[in-house]
Amino acid sequence: MWPLPPLGFISIKDGNFNRLTVDLTxxxxxxxxxxxxxxxxxxxxxxxxxxxxxxxxxxxxxLFSQTSTSKILRNELYLxxxxxxxxxxxxxxxxxxxxxxxxxxxxxxxxxxxxxxxDNDLWDRVQKRxxxxxxxxxxxxxxxxxxxxxxxxxxxxxxxxxxxxxxxxGLSACDGVIDSGI
Numbered sequence: 213m214w215p216l217p218p219l220g221f222i223s224i225k226d227g228n229f230n231r232l233t234v235d236l237t238x239x240x241x242x243x244x245x246x247x248x249x250x251x252x253x254x255x256x257x258x259x260x261x262x263x264x265x266x267x268x269x270x271x272x273x274x275l276f277s278q279t280s281t282s283k284i285l286r287n288e289l290y291l292x293x294x295x296x297x298x299x300x301x302x303x304x305x306x307x308x309x310x311x312x313x314x315x316x317x318x319x320x321x322x323x324x325x326x327x328x329x330x331d332n333d334l335w336d337r338v339q340k341r342x343x344x345x346x347x348x349x350x351x352x353x354x355x356x357x358x359x360x361x362x363x364x365x366x367x368x369x370x371x372x373x374x375x376x377x378x379x380x381x382g383l384s385a386c387d388g389v390i391d392s393g394i
Contacts, residue, residue, distance in 0.1 A: 216271040218287055220329050232327060239329045241268065245284055246330050250337040256281045275369075285342060291335045292328030295321050 217223045220242040223230040241263070248254050248262075260276040270280050288295055302311050365371070 218289055219271060219284060220290065221327070234327060234329060242284065242290055242329050245281065246290070246334050246338055249285060250334055250341060256285075282342075285338050289327060290329045291332065292325045293321055293323055294327075 217232055220235060220238045221232050222235045224233055225231075245259055245263070249256075249259060254262075256278040259281045260278055263276040263281070268276065270276055274280075284290070302313055303309075304311060
């Protein structure tokens with residue numbers, strides 16, 4: 213089914229297939245992430261920091277980041293809904309890069325209430341809050357590449373550093389350090 217199931221789930225061998233089931237310990241963490249985001253004035257970066265300070269790690273064994281907490285809060289599987297075909301990747305043969313293309317008309321949905329970790333009300337409140345939050349993203353800075361990009365490595369985690377605009381100033385930093393709140 214999945215190479216690595218999302219946080220809150222485990223994959224159990226069932227004959228020739230793997231079956232997804234809820235991991236009750238991790239499900240409590242997922243519920244807490246959704247609840248704190250919906251009810252408190254806490255952002256994605258602070259959620260990641262909270263998880264990291266508790267010694268929790270992603271399925272890949274890495275620190276939680278703003279991106280990984282966002283993926284948790286947007287994953288419909290926590291609502292008991294499996295989806296396929298929401299997007300596909302198209303290769304640009306000139307640049308060699310893949311472009312992600314949304315395909316809402318081709319989306320398949322399978323409702324699996326036995327996999328639901330959160331309820332519809334909590335899901336709706338989180339999605340509403342996510343939709344209200346603005347963020348510049350990389351497109352805001354497209355075409356403005358620092359001459360040092362790719363040459364400086366983080367002394368904490370070893371990732372490549374690059375310029376990010378935070379607040380009113382610029383900063384050369386590692387995404388891992390910025391996103392995980394270290």
